[in-house]
Amino acid sequence: MEAAVLTGGCRMNRPVLNSFRESVDSEGSQGFVRRSLERAGLQNKPGCFQEISAGSPMKGGDLLRLGHQAMIVASVGEDPFGIDARLAADSTPLRFSGKNPVSGAQQLCREWLMDSSKFQISVVFLSQEGRHGSRVRQGTFGSLISEDHPGSLWDHALQEWALPDCVQKVMGRGYQAASTPSSPLKVERHTGAGPGCRVPVSGLPSSRESECALCCAAGGRAP
Numbered sequence: 027m028e029a030a031v032l033t034g035g036c037r038m039n040r041p042v043l044n045s046f047r048e049s050v051d052s053e054g055s056q057g058f059v060r061r062s063l064e065r066a067g068l069q070n071k072p073g074c075f076q077e078i079s080a081g082s083p084m085k086g087g088d089l090l091r092l093g094h095q096a097m098i099v100a101s102v103g104e105d106p107f108g109i110d111a112r113l114a115a116d117s118t119p120l121r122f123s124g125k126n127p128v129s130g131a132q133q134l135c136r137e138w139l140m141d142s143s144k145f146q147i148s149v150v151f152l153s154q155e156g157r158h159g160s161r162v163r164q165g166t167f168g169s170l171i172s173e174d175h176p177g178s179l180w181d182h183a184l185q186e187w188a189l190p191d192c193v194q195k196v197m198g199r200g201y202q203a204a205s206t207p208s209s210p211l212k213v214e215r216h217t218g219a220g221p222g223c224r225v226p227v228s229g230l231p232s233s234r235e236s237e238c239a240l241c242c243a244a245g246g247r248a249p
Contacts, residue, residue: 051160054094054095054152054154055094055095055096055097055151055152056094056095056096057152058096058151058152058160058162059089059096059097059098062098062150063216064225067224067225068216068218068223068224068225069222069223069224069225071222071223073220073222073223074216074217074218074219074220074222074223075089075214075215075216075217076214076215076217077212077213077214078213078214078215080186080187080188080189080190080191080208080209080211080213081187081188081189081190081191081192081194082191082213083102083106084099084102084106084147084213085099085102085215086099086100086101086102087099087215087216088213088214088215089213089214089215089216090149090184090211090212090213091211091212091213091214092179092180092183092210092211092212093179093210095180096151097149097150097151097180098149098150098151099147099148099149100148100149100150100164101147101148102146102147102148103146103147104146105146106145106146106147106188107138107139107144107145107146107147107188107191107192108138108141108144108145108146109135109138109188109191109192109195109196110195111144112138112144113195113196127197128193128197131192131193131196131197132189132193134196135188135189135192135193135196136185136189138192139185139188139189139192140185142167142168142171142181143168144168145166145167145168146166147166147167148164148165148166148167149164149165149166149167149170149171150162150163150164151163151164151170167184171184179210180211183209183210183211184209184211186208186209186210186211187209187211187213189209
């Protein structure tokens, strides 16, 4: 919803508004996230965010950061990575051969997480399209990232980030979380705490811009 203000409309695959183009083009996806937060009344400053540990529940408005790139989580379903549905579909308890069942669970989870079509995560991000300039795109992570760029850094990083939660669910109750390979992906949530983390009222979007954001959040239907 915040990022929709920068597009000037509800079609979430369109150029950035001219009034924001210079800053967004010079700063890339980080600049897009910064301006989106500011237009939603939030400051993009150190101390205004908390990092969410790998495998923890995401929610709309969280930021995904990978190196110098960033995305905004638009929405998250009840089963973000499709793990619950897979477990429910298997009527027999999972068994792993060998001395280390955790390794077996990790291998199974990696196989499951490679299928991003089961993910219930929608994202908004800035896409650089060569001579066509910067465009804002919104849609499911699977349709915009994994299908177009399978095995990309983003694809792999999100899979590794989700791995601890998947292993925990596969192993079941009583399992004490063991160390799993770390993911380069950082998931951050704005705390909204303190006056230094809020934008002054004078800097907030106009009522017309807010209507556009609401329209985009409602899937293109006018509020």
